[in-house]
Amino acid sequence: MLRLDKLVKTYKTGDQALKAVELEVPEGQVLALIGPSGAGKSTLIRCINRLVEPTSGKVYLGDVELTGLSSGALRRERRRMGMIFQEYALVERLTVMENVLSGRLGYVGFWRSFLRRFPQSDVDEAFRLLDRVGLAHMADKRADELSGGQRQRVGICRALIQNPALLLVDEPTASLDPKTSRQIMRLICELCQERGLAAIINIHDVALAQMFVQRVIGLRFGAIEFDGPPDGLTPEVLTTIYGEEDWEATIEAVEDEEASA
Amino acid sequence: MPVQDLKGQKVWQRRTGRESLFHWVLWLTGVAVFAYCWQQISASTTWFFVWDAPRIASDIWTRATPPRWEYITQLGKPIWDTLNIATLGTIISLILAVPVAFLAARNTTPSALFVRPIALLIIVSTRSINSLIWALLLIAIIGPGVFAGVVAIAIRSIGFCAKLLYEAIEEIDETQVEAITATGASRWQVMAYGIVPQILPAFAGIAVFRWDINIRESTVLGLVGAGGIGLQLSSSLNVLAWPQVALILLVILAAVVISEWVSAKVRGAII
Numbered sequence: 001m002l003r004l005d006k007l008v009k010t011y012k013t014g015d016q017a018l019k020a021v022e023l024e025v026p027e028g029q030v031l032a033l034i035g036p037s038g039a040g041k042s043t044l045i046r047c048i049n050r051l052v053e054p055t056s057g058k059v060y061l062g063d064v065e066l067t068g069l070s071s072g073a074l075r076r077e078r079r080r081m082g083m084i085f086q087e088y089a090l091v092e093r094l095t096v097m098e099n100v101l102s103g104r105l106g107y108v109g110f111w112r113s114f115l116r117r118f119p120q121s122d123v124d125e126a127f128r129l130l131d132r133v134g135l136a137h138m139a140d141k142r143a144d145e146l147s148g149g150q151r152q153r154v155g156i157c158r159a160l161i162q163n164p165a166l167l168l169v170d171e172p173t174a175s176l177d178p179k180t181s182r183q184i185m186r187l188i189c190e191l192c193q194e195r196g197l198a199a200i201i202n203i204h205d206v207a208l209a210q211m212f213v214q215r216v217i218g219l220r221f222g223a224i225e226f227d228g229p230p231d232g233l234t235p236e237v238l239t240t241i242y243g244e245e246d247w248e249a250t251i252e253a254v255e256d257e258e259a260s261a
Numbered sequence: 262m263p264v265q266d267l268k269g270q271k272v273w274q275r276r277t278g279r280e281s282l283f284h285w286v287l288w289l290t291g292v293a294v295f296a297y298c299w300q301q302i303s304a305s306t307t308w309f310f311v312w313d314a315p316r317i318a319s320d321i322w323t324r325a326t327p328p329r330w331e332y333i334t335q336l337g338k339p340i341w342d343t344l345n346i347a348t349l350g351t352i353i354s355l356i357l358a359v360p361v362a363f364l365a366a367r368n369t370t371p372s373a374l375f376v377r378p379i380a381l382l383i384i385v386s387t388r389s390i391n392s393l394i395w396a397l398l399l400i401a402i403i404g405p406g407v408f409a410g411v412v413a414i415a416i417r418s419i420g421f422c423a424k425l426l427y428e429a430i431e432e433i434d435e436t437q438v439e440a441i442t443a444t445g446a447s448r449w450q451v452m453a454y455g456i457v458p459q460i461l462p463a464f465a466g467i468a469v470f471r472w473d474i475n476i477r478e479s480t481v482l483g484l485v486g487a488g489g490i491g492l493q494l495s496s497s498l499n500v501l502a503w504p505q506v507a508l509i510l511l512v513i514l515a516a517v518v519i520s521e522w523v524s525a526k527v528r529g530a531i532i
Binding site: 075 | 436437442444447461
């Protein structure tokens with residue numbers, strides 16, 4: 001469904017953020033991308049929808065090759081990739097409804113969107129999604145009145161209303177407390193399952209990733225060091241990804257979780 | 262080298278000996294220049310007139326009071342003109358300033374190499390010339406009257422508004438723009454959804470602030486013939502009708518106080 005072919009990103013400063021990354025994500029698979037800060041996780045996600053221009057290599061979404069697209073064609077393909085951000089990236093001064101509907105901008109002409117005259121079907125879908133994430137009563141609130149967890153739910157709605165085939169999720173829980181983090185991760189994974197969406201989730205919290213995903217990719221210095229199921233993350237593997245550290249506590253925590261769950 | 266080692270003790274001083282000497286020389290030069298200038302100005306002043314000033318001032322004060330209240334019937338139209346010059350001028354300048362600001366902001370300009378310098382040149386050139394001088398030029402070009410005043414105020418304000426606005430654009434949160442871009446929105450949609458909501462408070466603040474300034478500036482435009490209450494002021498001054506001058510100054514004061522109050526209210530409501 002998504003295939004990266006020798007994807008390279010070299011920044012102007014000369015830092016090589018991605019070194020010929022090869023990755024294939026089948027339909028409906030949720031995978032976690034772990035790795036230390038600066039490993040290139042954010043860059044990888046942003047190179048897929050070209051918020052960051054890759055230096056070389058190819059990205060295939062279905063049959064379409066994204067890196068060579070013109071700006072108009074790229075916009076059409078971006079509609080198929082919903083993105084969820086670390087700091088929510090809601091437009092703070094717009095209402096929850098406007099934020100959710102902004103996910104339809106790729107489908108609606110400029111004047112309709114400018115005058116907020118979205119098609120009724122879009123509005124219906126927005127209400128359905130808000131109801132699904134438990135925020136239907138918040139539709140008229142301004143985004144900056146919401147709590148972190150609520151904002152991230154709005155961010156999820158904005159991504160889903162695009163009717164995407166793939167979710168690109170960049171540190172969805174990094175600004176949230178542990179409980180809300182789990183709720184958000186659970187919500188994202190449930191929604192992916194309901195809709196058969198593939199997702200790439202950047203995440204710092206290894207234990208949280210292991211709890212929810214089917215496949216884990218470990219990135220280090222812009223290269224893939226690990227690709228396997230969550231229980232393949234042994235202390236040795238974590239050491240190759242992150243460097244030397246006592247990993248027993250991290251892994252035990254997960255086993256406790258699973259036992260109690 | 263402010264830290265010295267004296268007999269095993271570390272002594273810290275703010276400046277080294279050379280530095281403090283240099284500072285003293287600088288101060289000495291400053292004082293000398295000031296004394297010289299004082300002497301020059303003193304030599305070219307006719308001190309008779311200066312000693313005379315309190316007497317003249319009190320003379321004008323007695324002539325100007327009480328203001329000629331019945332003259333107020335002739336001031337309604339001119340002060341209305343003045344308000345119109347300020348308001349229309351501000352609106353026109355805002356309309357022109359918005360595109361200039363987008364072209365000048367580093368994160369929205371289509372070309373940092375060619376377009377941005379042109380936008381910055383517009384900002385600098387319109388800002389650097391006083392509205393009184395713009396009015397003088399425009400009266401020569403389009404003739405005296407209110408219209409010349411409106412255009413003068415509008416041109417003078419473009420640079421001010423565009424500069425503040427482009428600084429606001431450069432300070433926006435880019436992740437919100439990124440998020441809108443990622444939905445597949447077009448360039449204009451990104452602007453309308455990602456950028457405009459973020460700069461709207463700044464825009465409203467700039468608008469009322471500039472309107473407030475323009476009311477004050479437009480009161481003097483009449484002095485050179487560009488309409489408004491300044492016209493009355495200049496003709497009253499010319500015939501030495503001090504009670505009328507006093508009343509005009511009171512009316513201007515009232516207009517400025519009211520405009521300050523309105524703009525403070527509006528700014529408070531936005532923020």
